[in-house]
Amino acid sequence: MNGSVPGPASSIEDIRLALQSWPEVESYLEGCKGVIVPLGSTEQHGPTGAIGTDAITAEAVALEVGKRTGVLVTPAQAFGMAEHHLGFAGTMSLQPATLLAVMHDLVLSLARHGFERVFVINGHGGNIATTKAAFAQAYGTAASRGLSVAPQLRCRLSNWFMAGPVMKQARELYGAKEGHHATPSEIAVTLCMEPSLLSKQRPLPDPAPAGPIHGPDDFRQRHPDGRMGSHPSLATAAHGTSLLDTAAAALSEDLRSFLKTA
Secondary structure, X not given: OOOOOOOOOOOHHHHEHHHXXXXXXXHHHOOOOEEEEEEOOEOOEOOOEOOOHHHHHHHHHHHHHHHHHOOEEOOOEOOOOOHHHOOOOOOEOOOHHHHXXXXXXXXXXXXXXXXXXXXXXXXXXXXXXXXXXXXXXXXXXXXXXXXXXXXXXXXXXXXXHHOHHHHXXXXXXXXXXXXXXXXXXXXXXXXXXXXXXXXXXXXXXXXXXXXXXXXXXXXXXXXXXOOEOOOHHHOOHHHHHHHHHHHHHHHHHHHHHHHHOX
8 A cells, every 4th residue: 555654643633534624635645545434333222321332432442543543534424234223212223235335435435535445443243244245345336437546445344342352351341241232341431431421320130141133123022121141330431441442452453554455
């Protein structure tokens, strides 16, 4: 990839794409062809977790990675594929085909301007398959449209909650009570980012165990309060600060390597 890997940014404002002017983005592209796209979801996270958890956490990690690496961060895509959570009030889902089209179009927009490395930091497991399919489609579209960056265009999906060091820390903190949805690790990150959420935390009865995920009615029947084997009441803001640092360190390393790959 042409261009050097930038260094740490002096402030969050320096790496937020939304706060740049177009000439500033053109100038940035002279030195770096990488960009970070936070991807989340707007869905239930149990009776005490914020509906915006996946978007809040993805953006928090993305901004910290951007600050450490100097790579621009786009606004978060806050809506994802959450069809199975539609049995709970407040969930807003894109169908897989819609999410695929959105991610495809975002990648193509960035590629048109000369971005060659699109690093998506994802906060929701339901987005994984569709986003990877969008990448595959975007490569073909970039080539068919004759975009100059098509031969160099690369996309990577990095799920912050699945990073090895993050999973290890979550196991150390919560053991089997981490569960699979509305987990204390992700709730902890929201608590450090949004202190108002602390007032919503309270002890909860044991959750339904993790199981298969089918449609929204089936999910609501199997997991009546929205949790899947998780104990979010174990989360603390201090845990969240530590987990955010762990995730940002791991993903910053991954991003630096990604920017240097052929």
